[in-house]
Amino acid sequence: MPSGRTIRYASADNEHMKAAETACREFSTDRQHPTGAVLVKDGKIFAKGANQSALKNKILLGLHRQGWCIRRLFRIPSGQKYWLCPGCASSKNHAERQVVKDARKWGTETADADLYLWGHWWCCEPCWNAMIKAGIRDVYLLEESERLFDKNQPDNIIGRQFEI
Helix, strand or coil: CCCCEEEEEECCCCCCHHHHHHHHHHCCCCCCCCCCCEEEEEEEEEEEEECCCCCCHHHHHHHHHHCCCHHHHCCCCCCCHHHHHHCCHHHHHHHHHHHHHHHHHCCCCCCCCCCEEECCCCCHHHHHHHHHHCCEEEEEEECCCHHHHCCCCCCCCCCCCCCC
């Protein structure tokens, strides 16, 4: 975590967290660990994004979802060496960076906006750096995200995110 930064939490019924979940459902191409994000300023959502896999072929994406992932085979921790597997979303294609990209596409200023992230329990260093550069004020994760979205937790919902 960058110095001077903290993560805030929002409940599942928070309207902005719900919007981040919807962005995840609609736009993420990484079905192994989908994430979605929205940027909010003055209480209004002005950008949406979700993590994107380099793989676009549905058959290859299906194989990746079934476990054919170099990073999984070598037990590489989340947040590391995305470049090894085209089925994993590289940090350039994480939801946090995609939502900033969406805002810029529309010419919207990101400084002092809040980011709501659904589907993960932390932000990697490249994403933190991009959010700091974009002037993002606060990052909100779903309450209990460290339990729900961490595959190392026994009662996680990975693979069942949209069933609950």
